[in-house]
Amino acid sequence: MTDLSSFSPERILVCQLRQIGDVLLTTPSIRLLHERYPAAAIDVFTEKKCVPVLDNNPHVRRVWALDKKGLPNFLAELRYYARIAAENYDLVVDFQQLPRCRFVTLLSRAEVRLTYPPPWYNRLLYTHWAPPTPGYSGRFRAGILAPLGIVWNGQAPELFLTDEEKRWAETYLAGFDLERGRFITLDPTHRRSTRLWPARHYADMVARVHAARPDLRFFILFGPGEEAMAREVLEHCPVPEACVLPDTLIGLRQMAAVQSMARLHVGNCSGPRHFAVSVNTPTLTILGATGGGWRFPSEAHSDIFEDLPCRPCNENFCARKDHACLENLSPRRVADRVLEILGA
Structure with missing residues (x-):
């Protein structure tokens, strides 16, 4: 298992498919990841309807916008997930463990695949997990990042208006x-x-x-x-x-x-x-x-x-x-x- 104390990813993928408010509540964790790994590129996998929440966010390089209407069958979905995985992410943070997030995580083969404690049948998909921290929802999500040495310290959700x-x-x-x-x-x-x-x-x-x-x-x-x-x-x-x-x-x-x-x-x-x-x-x-x-x-x-x-x-x-x-x-x-x- 990777020693996270010396782990320094170059490419990070954050998985938070929905809902709109939940994606916004993930932005404190995105900021914390950026502060912990300032040289890393951070991408987000989310649903198309949630993309406006992340527009103009200086901590996000790219948004993989899932348009379910544009993926007519399972094979088309797998091709899309393979495109995401081809970015060769070093770190995947899955905040939801939804089926589509799990597919992307599996195909990514990232060195570190981090999430909250998964059920036994999903454990082989992830390398590390941590329980969310009770309390405010933004803090709750950020608790998953604890194995990386990241601690929520009052960061609020962020939307960057032009x-x-x-x-x-x-x-x-x-x-x-x-x-x-x-x-x-x-x-x-x-x-x-x-x-x-x-x-x-x-x-x-x-x-x-x-x-x-x-x-x-x-x-x-x-x-x-x-x-x-x-x-x-x-x-x-x-x-x-x-x-x-x-x-x-x-x-x-x-x-x-x-x-x-x-x-x-x-x-x-x-x-x-x-x-x-x-x-x-x-x-x-x-x-x-x-x-x-x-x-x-x-x-x-x-x-x-x-x-x-x-x-x-x-x-x-x-x-x-x-x-x-x-x-x-x-x-x-x-x-x-x-x-x-x-x-x-």
Whole structure:
């Protein structure tokens, strides 16, 4: 087995196929790998939809973007994985152990193939493994790097906006009469009911905050297929003038550029909270089924939840069938916390 104390790779492959937020939460580990091996080239194997998260990242040389629609059969997939393996990586870090990650790891024949403790039937694929470190998700992932002498030390997720993207955001927001620090981004969407605070609660909270801070407005974010959820907040809101709901969907990097100019981000436990952290915007996350492991440990980032014996359950369906952790969290309480953060 390779002595990792003297190991000095020239080419590193990081495997994190999905989801978008999880790829963003892998960027602290990518930075740590770069700092540990500054002369090494670092490539990432991920799904095509996640590529924007890594654009313009100075620590990443190349992104292998998996386009499943472009690989019509298993043979085509194997050819693609063989192309990746032909880069002759010295170190492969597999954060997921998904089948496609395992194929790439197997074909790579890298000297060091690192992951979290695998089940017995996958152990021959890897040379080293380490348990993730409990706590914040970015730290959890970075724990896998411990055999390399790498320790997470508070590194946040990173998304590197270009100057052009920042200028776009200024111009775009000006079209809604919004400027830096004069609005809050709002993410009222989620595809899991156990993580979705009701739209009527969001609307009530917005009205309460606006009554105390009429100088601030709420920019409502939504992703593909989520516009109806976003629009429901607007329909319930007694002060629709306090909200901005864009007519068209904006991209991931455009969303991050908008968030970078916001005073605060408020929303459910989903990807946009991590994007806000990555562009240094404070966050308040409304929790249902999920626990606090997704919160970046900083005074600028906080969670709010209804303290029930059954939460966090981390389930996709409510065993009680009443979603009490979300329904019982009052808009007044959330509004008061928002105003506290704003210093109102």
